[in-house]
Amino acid sequence: MYDFIYHRPGTVRQAANLFAKNADAKLIAGGHTLVPVMKQRLAAPPHLVDLSHIEGLDGIELKGRNLVIGALAKHNDVATSSTVAEAIPALAELAALIGDPAVRHKGTIGGSLANNDPTADYPAACLALGATIVTNKRKLKPEEFFQGLFTTALEADEIITKVSFPIPRKAAYVKFRNQASRYALVGVFVARLPSGVRVTVTGAGGDGVFRVAAFEDALQKRFASKAIDGLAVSPDGLNSDLHGSAEYRAHLIGVLAKRAVDAANARA
Amino acid sequence: MAKVSMIVNGTPATGNIDPRTLLVQFLRENLRLTGTHVGCDTSQCGACVVHLDGKAVKACTVLAVMADGHEVTTIEGLAADGAPLHPMQEAFREHHGLQCGFCTPGMIMTAVDLVNRKGHELSDPVIREELEGNLCRCTGYQNIVLSIAAGAKAMAT
The missing domain is CATH 3.30.390.50 (CO dehydrogenase flavoprotein, C-terminal domain)
Structure with missing residues (x-):
């Protein structure tokens, strides 16, 4: 792993502002994709912005006919949430199939979507359910968000804050x-x-x-x-x-x- | 360098570390808690499992700086020196849930986390499914599963 400077912002705004000075920074949440990739030296960001200590981004709640999941919600949170199990059981089952129990304690829904691994599970749910991916700047539909292998519409200083899933029949x-x-x-x-x-x-x-x-x-x-x-x-x-x-x-x-x-x- | 401070096995631990330091390196090399092992170093084998704020994580895939301000429990923290073993450790000893022993600390930390999440009555299929992130290269799974079922029950008493 190459050296980097570590930042720990307390808010999404502070996190976004760090990009003004460090355009080549990378965001880290659960780190279960980025840390392995940095170990292999496939990524070498000079600045690492740790989102994991920002409060209020891991909630899971029903809002009308939508299930809204905070970007920092862990796979295990989604897999075991009674709110998810009642609203969209398929989503809870999907989260329970990611990695293994220890991985599910760290990996986040926001991180999975931002990485857009072609073998990841959450992109399939977002596109099938017509989810709305909410960032600090705008709202994106899956058709515009996912743009190919490991590629999304996210700009460098754009941070996913939550994902809103319409509840299917x-x-x-x-x-x-x-x-x-x-x-x-x-x-x-x-x-x-x-x-x-x-x-x-x-x-x-x-x-x-x-x-x-x-x-x-x-x-x-x-x-x-x-x-x-x-x-x-x-x-x-x-x-x-x-x-x-x-x-x-x-x-x-x-x-x-x-x-x-x-x-x-x-x-x- | 980055200053870190966390509670490890109930005791405050601090360090001034390179931000690249993995949690497992910090535990083993700075704190000399070498019970946590590094097997694959790719978050697959589970030899490095510790509890971070009470939940099992793979310490080879957590940066030590990200654990700053949090609580870590390692295999050394399950039972104090000289005290009786933790019921899960005792179950592994009693049922010979190990061969070479390399995977054992991770297996035990995963097992304790499993009991915390799913209770004391664990069926074989549940235990086997939950062990998907822990590899035993001696392939001694049979006794590991026996040990976890017994240890889970013993933790209830």
Whole structure:
């Protein structure tokens, strides 16, 4: 790890102001992506701005028809919150599948979204549920926020403060984990919203999270796993590596989407 | 350099450290608490698990400066020197929940955290699922699972 200067702001404003003098600073919250990357010297920020001591950014609450989660909420907080379990159980289940118990005690929802790892779980939930990602500057929809591998619309001094998830009628997330890393080899989030059905995929896309329009159209007509029988996802543009070929991942998308629809329908 | 101050095993600990110092390095090299081990150094194996504010974390992936002002418990903090072992430690001894012993401190700290979160009656599948972030390269999982189930019950008394 290369040397850096450590900053510990007490507010989001102080954190943002640190970028005025140190444009090449990096934000750290749980640190469970950034610390490993810094150890490998793949990142070497000269300034590190620690958000983890800013108060009031880890709340979980219902606001009307939305579940609002603070950016510093840990994966374990989301996985075990009774508010989340009642409003969007699929989201609690998704959080419980991230990493391992110790990782879930540190990793944050804001950090996961800001990193936009193509195998991360939260991007699938955000895109499927039509979440609003709120920063210190503006509100962003997932379609504009996620911009490809490890790339988002966030500016250097822009800080995610919370994420607002519309509550769906039904939803489920099914993940096929890489046995070693526990990241998604493929993960499929299915949501039935008042505005329509959305099916999103993480882990497979060469550009990160994406929607499967053919599945959405079929499920819109009939929200049952049989509705997507015979529909195939093209392997073109999907990731292919030692863990699985693009064809294998394309096949998994169909299998997991059906399981997710069944799981969503099985919920009372 | 950065000044840090935290409560480690109930005792105030301070240091003037390079900000790059990992919590596990601070514990082992500055405080000489070498019970916490470094296995993979990539937050996968769990040999470095300690409790930060009462919750299990992987100390190889926490910067010591980020733990400034917080409370840390290591394997050395479970039972005082000369005092009887913590019930989870005793269960690992009784049920031979170790072979080479390298992963044991992390296993025990994870096990105590598991009991704190999920109670004293733990089924085999729950214990095995919860151990996904702790690797035993001797593959001695059978007795580790037995030990945790027994230790969880013993912690209730």
